[in-house]
Amino acid sequence: MVGGDSAVTTGERASGPLPTARSRRRYRIVLTVLIVLAVGFGFGHLAWDNPMPLGSEGFWLVAELRASSLVAMAVVAVCQAIATVSFQTVTNNRIITPSIMGFESLYVAVQTAAVYFLGVAGLGMLTGLPQFVLQIAIMVGLSLALYGWLLSGRYGNVEIMLLIGIVIGGGLASVSSFMRRMLTPSEFDVLTARMFGSMANADPMYFPVAIPLCIVAAALLWWRSSRLNVVALGRDTATNLGLNHRHELMVTLFLVSILMAVSTALVGPMTFLGFLVATLAYQFADSYDHRRIFPVAVLVGFVVLSGAYFVMKHVFYAQGVVSIIIELVGGSVFLIVILRKGRL
16 A cells, blocks of 8 residues: 555656646745745735835834734634644545534634623623633534544434534524523624624633644644545545544544634634635645645635635735635535535
């Protein structure tokens, strides 16, 4: 069996993740273009409308104040991209995303319940590093309980797990909707601002926890890329090749849970961002190898976030609607893919 990074060359073709010279050249071009766009949007975010002269001490002081949003974008891009690609691999479905497991619904339910029972002051009680860690722990703990219950039993399988996740997410969304209807207009307005994913929600005090968790979980999934390549072949094939499919499934879902919990707790719900990023990454990378898909997916995620933020802030002066635009574009891409495939 040929490994993910090895290749046997015969003329211009090679048995590997990028079999032809054209595909290898195309991959390098795509990677280069994405890197240039990422650097361009990142520097533009720091320099555009910066009142101080370029390179001066004042310029870098202003840029430092803006850098926290770029760090948040990078963390969200890594979490959403790698989590979605890995989740779609182990579920063998390129339509569904980790959001289907109810992470966003749980986040919304916690925020809504805080306002419903404690008033606007309840949101203040959810702000702070201990509260941030607690939200991540709750999301990961509940997802692990769900995986352990549904995947360890004799009748457990991924399809049932996904259906249960949809039911739980729908139930939490219904409870949240009921509580929001009982709020006063002022409480509802304050809560609504937290219901959309926004870089403004990312407090720099969360970075010492969010960044290490993101790096460790993403690095472990990267290290397990060759195993994910085998898992993508299906349960029966992976088992015949000597892989413990259920163990790989549990480990991958655990790491995906950490990434999704960090992203959701940091900036809020972004339901279709992962789907949009993963779909574009598959098209751009044009490879089965996760070691090549992951970098493209992360770069696409950062370009989408930073590009949308830059355009909406500096062109339309409406940076608060960035997540709405991303959800609109992501939802449109989702519908297009569904209509083209004709099935989930």
